[in-house]
Amino acid sequence: MTILVTGGAGYIGSHMVLSLLGAGREVVVLDDLSTGFRWAVPDEAAFVEGDCGDEALVADLMRRHGVTAVIHFAGSIVVPDSVTDPLGYYLNNTVKSRSLIACAVETGVKHFIFSSSAAVYGEPEKTPIGEEAPLAPISPYGTSKMMTELMLRDAAAAHDIAYGALRYFNVAGADPGGRSGQSGARATHLIKVASQAATGERVGLEIFGEDYPTPDGTCIRDYIHVSDLAHAHLLTLRHLEQGGGDLVLNCGYGHGYSVREVIDAVKRVSGVDFPVAMAPRRAGDPAALVAGADRIRGVLGWQPAHDDLDTIVAHALAWEGALKARRTAAA
Template sequence: MSKLLVVGGCGYIGSHTVKYLLYKGHDVVVLDNLSTGFKESLLGGALIIGNCGNRKHLDRLLATHSFDGVLHFASLIQVGESVVNPGKYYLNNVVNTLTLLQALKDHQVGPLVFSSTAAVYGEPQTPLLSEDHPQKPLNPYGMSKLMVEHMLKDFSHAYGLRSVALRYFNASGADPLTRIGERHAPETHLIPLALQAALGLRGPLSVYGRDYATPDGTCIRDYIHVDDLAEAHLLALEYLWQGGETAAFNLGNGDGFSVQQVLDTIEGVTGYAVPFENAPRRSGDPARLVADAQLAKQTLGWAPRYATLPTIIKHAWQWEAKRPSVLSRPTKLSQPTKHYAA
């Protein structure tokens, strides 16, 4: 059993990863400021309320615990918001991560697994995106993640702090037992938006663009189950524990599904049609974004268990149907397990 620090462990992917780490017998400490995460999403482990950009918090935490590895999920993720408020994204995603890296280096804690994104690639130049695809982000969100990846390489070279950056494609789905699932405020991801529209919890879904160079004219994306992402994080840590070098890996199924295919699959799985309205294209939306994840499969031994779109949607549907009234953050959070004063 290893003792692990999960930064941002109350968020969507972080909480599912904590669930998997606990299932595999690891001791987990979560550091989260609850700005976008939810305390009730944690199924175990110790929760410490704090910000990874606060060096005093980090020094106290790292001096108190002896960690065998760190997983970092504490990023802002809304592409549109990053365009209108880039300073917020560079401060949280880049500056705060630099503070975390400096603290890990000074306390000799590692290795680190970092939550990155396919947004580091920008406009696709090939049908499948491999790790050596040119990196030209189209927005500050993607650029902030790419800047962190460069920092990780530099810290590895200069200080020996080895890391893995995991470049997610479209995270989706929920815990098959419906204990936790996708929960953002505001929600921006296609599958939960479509399911909530089908349940009548919001208005018609906006389909942005019907004139792309795809079979049905709508955008194609690679959807990857959140539990498969969670498993990849532990495999990445095990790779580093075994002496693996600093690296980046794509995480996706390698299959693309259009927006219309997602809507059709939702109707087939749930029996509910998704009300929608057509809208103009959004700036920066590529027609197709699909992963080549062979490197993760070969190097990490990663094999997605929930690779089909109907399975992903079934788990997401079970979660959404269970919590029809949860559409926004509570106005007041319950008391934290533990907190550090600023």
């Protein structure tokens, strides 16, 4: 009854590992460490360094560890980068996911949970966005996620495997106990970047576009705490293991904040002012993405524990302090 977590040394994956271990589950992590960190994986989890697209490695790992479920986080996530490198994103997010699904089918894995994205919706016609909304991604990143969802749907129809596709909105914050957080050097997530500005890790930040059709002209996003997201995965796993059937779920709180509101929150919680400059819009950025969150609450009974912007920001700021201490200790 081992759970394979791909990308388990990364931001969301490491929180998933903590959640699984806390629930008493056996965990093996597969990560190529291209963006993740070996130190982010707890000693209680087995660790294999490798590529989730390496079918020989993955199939052997699944058999040796007796894997019964896969939770798949490995992939590339920067929307603007997907616009300039679409083939790289289709390789990393779609082709390699296909290989992972094929290995799961070959080795008899019964459950597969996929890290999808609200980017599959593109520019939604209305918000909040329900799961039944048309899939119309406007970036190769969103398309790569949609294609993997379709592969899972078709594989589940043809084989003895059940899946959950969780469509994330904007993931933020860090483990409340300070055990993990967003640690990548090239982070582009707003709360992470603003927290770096508040702690002196960067001079300031830019707002990409102030002419969107929103109340203050900046993009609106639904920010979900990473620990609440990990708990949603754990509930999805239990649902599948109990024979509950395939699931497609939005993962968000059902309300959003603008870029300016988030920056104000970081300044307020940190007590630090920092420079903010205006910049042109980025390719692939919709004006507003807010989750319709009724299905995840109704089907899974999911009750978020950290649905508060200031709490999310406080945990992100605390993690930046922990990262600074780690760098100082290593110097």
